[in-house]
Amino acid sequence: MTALCRWFARQGVDVAPFKAQNMSNNARVVDGGEIGVAQWLQSIAARQEPSMFMNPVLLKPEADTRSQVVVNGQVRHDLTTMPWRDRGPYLWPAMSGALDTLRREHELVLIEGAGSPAEINLPDLVNNRIVDYADAAALLVVDIDKGGAFAHLFGTWSLVPETTRARLGGYILNKFRGDATLLEPGPAMLHEMTGLKLAGVIPMVQHQLPDEEGATIRHAAPEADAVVGIVRYPYSSNLDEFQLLAHGAHVRWIANPREMLDCDVIILPGSKNVAADLNWLRIQELDVALRDRAAKGGRIIGVCGGCMMLGEAITDIHGIEGASQGLGLLTLRTEFGADKITRHVGITLPQISGPFAAWSGLVVEGYEIRNGRMIDEGAALNELFWTDGATLATTVHGLFEDPVVVEALVGYRPPPLLEETFEQLADLIDEHLDTGMLWSMVGQ
Numbered sequence: 001m002t003a004l005c006r007w008f009a010r011q012g013v014d015v016a017p018f019k020a021q022n023m024s025n026n027a028r029v030v031d032g033g034e035i036g037v038a039q040w041l042q043s044i045a046a047r048q049e050p051s052m053f054m055n056p057v058l059l060k061p062e063a064d065t066r067s068q069v070v071v072n073g074q075v076r077h078d079l080t081t082m083p084w085r086d087r088g089p090y091l092w093p094a095m096s097g098a099l100d101t102l103r104r105e106h107e108l109v110l111i112e113g114a115g116s117p118a119e120i121n122l123p124d125l126v127n128n129r130i131v132d133y134a135d136a137a138a139l140l141v142v143d144i145d146k147g148g149a150f151a152h153l154f155g156t157w158s159l160v161p162e163t164t165r166a167r168l169g170g171y172i173l174n175k176f177r178g179d180a181t182l183l184e185p186g187p188a189m190l191h192e193m194t195g196l197k198l199a200g201v202i203p204m205v206q207h208q209l210p211d212e213e214g215a216t217i218r219h220a221a222p223e224a225d226a227v228v229g230i231v232r233y234p235y236s237s238n239l240d241e242f243q244l245l246a247h248g249a250h251v252r253w254i255a256n257p258r259e260m261l262d263c264d265v266i267i268l269p270g271s272k273n274v275a276a277d278l279n280w281l282r283i284q285e286l287d288v289a290l291r292d293r294a295a296k297g298g299r300i301i302g303v304c305g306g307c308m309m310l311g312e313a314i315t316d317i318h319g320i321e322g323a324s325q326g327l328g329l330l331t332l333r334t335e336f337g338a339d340k341i342t343r344h345v346g347i348t349l350p351q352i353s354g355p356f357a358a359w360s361g362l363v364v365e366g367y368e369i370r371n372g373r374m375i376d377e378g379a380a381l382n383e384l385f386w387t388d389g390a391t392l393a394t395t396v397h398g399l400f401e402d403p404v405v406v407e408a409l410v411g412y413r414p415p416p417l418l419e420e421t422f423e424q425l426a427d428l429i430d431e432h433l434d435t436g437m438l439w440s441m442v443g444q
Contacts, residue, residue, distance in 0.1 A: 001038070001112045002209060003425035004438075005046035010426055014107040017042035020095040020126040021057040021114050023067065024213045025237035025272045029342050029367040033073015034058065037240050038112075038212035045422045048106075056098035057091050057126075062235060062272045062321065072098070075340050088123055095125060096133055103134075108442055111136055118159035128164045137441040138167045139199055145175040150186050157194045169441050170197040172433065175204045200433035207424060208417040210240035215253055217246045226410035229254040229263035231286065233277035237270040237305065238369070238397050247414035248406040257289035265299045265409065266290070268306025270397060274334075274372070275322035278309055287327055294329050299355050300391045307386070307393035308334040308372050320371045329391045331377035340371050345396055350381050355390045358408040366398030 001017060008015040022036035028050065030040065035055035043050040052073035059067040069079040069087070071094050079087055102109045111134060117127035131138050140156060142149045153171055160168075171190075173183070180201050187198040210216040215232055216239065230242055232253040245251055254260055268290075271277040281287045294300055302310040311332035316323045320336040346365040368384075374395065380386050386393045399405045407413035429435065 001110060002042050002045045002422065003429055004110055005042045006422040006426035007429040008108060008110070008442075009045070009047045015046045016048050016051075016102050016106040016109050017046060017054050017112065018099055018102055018109050019055050019112040019114060020099070020130050021059065021091070022055050022212070023059040023061065023114070025060050025235065025270075026210070026212060026214075026240045027058060027060065027070075027238065027369060029344055029369060030054075031073055032342060034070060034342050034369055035073065036212060037210065037238075041209065041212075041418075042110075042112075044418065045425075046110075051102075053098040053101045056094040060237075060272055063276070068272070073342070085123065088125055092125055092129075095130065099130065099134060109134070116156060117164055118156040120159055128161050131167055132163050136167065137169050138164065139441070140168060140171040140196070141174050142171060143175050144173045144201075145177065145204060149173055150190055153190060153196065154193060157196060168196060170199040170434075170437060172199050173201045176201050177204045197437070198434075199437050202428055202432050205424070205428065208243070208421040209425075210243040212240075215239040216243050217251050217253075218243065224249045224410060224412040226250065226264045226412070227252070227262055228265045228267060228410065229260050230267045230269055231255075231281070231306075233271060233280050235271050235273040235277050237272045238303075239269055241303075241398055242267070242269070242400055244403065244414055244417060245400045245406055245410075247417065248403070248412045249410040254286070256284055257286055260286075260289055260293065263298075265301060266293065268300070268302040268309055270303055270369075271305030271309070273321050274305045274308050274314060275316075275324035277305065278314075278324045278326070281309070281327075290327055291329065294389075294391050297355070297390045300329065302330075302391075302393040303399075304368070304370055304395055304397055305372075307332075307374070307395055310386075310391060310393045311374075312377070314372070330386050330388050330393055332386050332393065333375040333377065334372040335375060336371045337373050338371075340369065342369050343367065345384065347382065347384055347396075349385065352381065352387060352392075354387075356387065356392050359405070362405060362408060364396070364399055364402060364405060366396035368395050369397065370395055 024036045026037040027034040028040035030050040031052045033052045039055040040050045058070040061067045069076045113127040142152050208218050226249040228249045228251050310329045311326040312328050314324045314334045316336040318338045344367050349359050349362045352360045403413045
């Protein structure tokens with residue numbers, strides 16, 4: 001999707017991405033709300049301003065069987081507690097309305113499905129109903145690296161509703177390794193059985209897009225000496241923001257105390273369930289290791305949920321995530337509010353002494369996505385940053401996407417990544433897809 005967004009934009013098309021429903025704890029702030037990071041990245045690739053209409057429904061997992069429901073950028077507590085199968089009538093107006101808005105404002109809307117259109121056990125709004133509502137042409141994309149690609153294609157074609165089957169113009173084999181000539185006679189046989197045409201074979205490539213879910217380290221910087229450990233608790237959020245950091249330092253994910261031993265910096269990232277992740281820290285005995293590190297003057301940074309963990313206590317009278325005792329490394333308390341704060345922020349850091357002195361005077365920009373309200377007990381640098389010796393905390397996401405901030409932390413400035421990556425991905429379309437088929441499908 002990101003490749004197609006940049007490719008059509010390069011052709012001079014006013015194009016926008018759309019995904020009716022996404023599931024991810026990696027989110028970005030737009031229009032005073034939030035959307036999944038994938039649509040945020042796709043909008044930049046399309047050279048558009050990110051909008052909540054590009055991802056009107058976002059599900060943010062906060063337990064094994066529960067996700068927070070975000071509609072048009074705002075949390076819907078009523079839908080979060082509603083049984084999954086009952087939500088459809090309440091979600092569809094937001095999905096269809098957002099698509100209508102994008103179609104009015106742009107020449108071309110690229111619609112991404114979610115999961116599979118052939119999950120016949122589930123009611124499907126985001127694949128079959130949306131593609132029918134949009135009167136859109138469609139392509140099936142299959143990850144051939146997983147194996148069984150032709151079976152996946154034939155099975156999907158067989159199980160989708162007839163209205164979807166009639167819209168399928170072809171398919172793309174994605175993430176292919178090896179000799180493409182060995183695919184024959186598979187495409188010819190599949191065409192004979194289904195009428196589907198092969199639109200192209202995209203090879204497995206090394207790229208620098210962060211994953212839309214979970215954690216990403218694409219590159220370990222060979223020129224850098226610093227080692228940064230990022231604690232990977234079960235409900236970690238916004239881990240995509242550390243993608244650039246991995247080009248300025250050797251980054252590793254931390255799950256036990258042994259992995260912290262030779263790290264120059266430890267980062268506690270965001271969390272979608274701070275109380276549960278604090279409990280996980282205690283089970284792993286990482287709480288003891290972090291206190292020991294702080295006592296010895298080792299650098300620790302907490303971001304958003306990680307910031308809350310470093311404080312003394314978390315209270316939750318509204319039942320948002322749950323109350324918990326913090327690690328007690330900062331004189332800071334957190335109270336969960338009923339409403340979520342989602343906003344862009346910019347601030348000039350004040351004079352900082354000690355291990356983070358290189359951050360003094362930096363002009364930083366980022367975003368906040370949090371229910372927690374911080375109550376300062378004496379550790380504040382300002383309303384967004386707190387410090388005590390070698391421990392620093394902030395509610396601001398996105399700092400580590402700034403090369404200047406990364407350099408101030410680890411002593412090496414990484415190069416920018418996104419624009420080069422978008423162009424690399426768009427080149428794949430020119431090189432490996434039937435662009436004539438693409439133009440035909442969009443009606444030109």
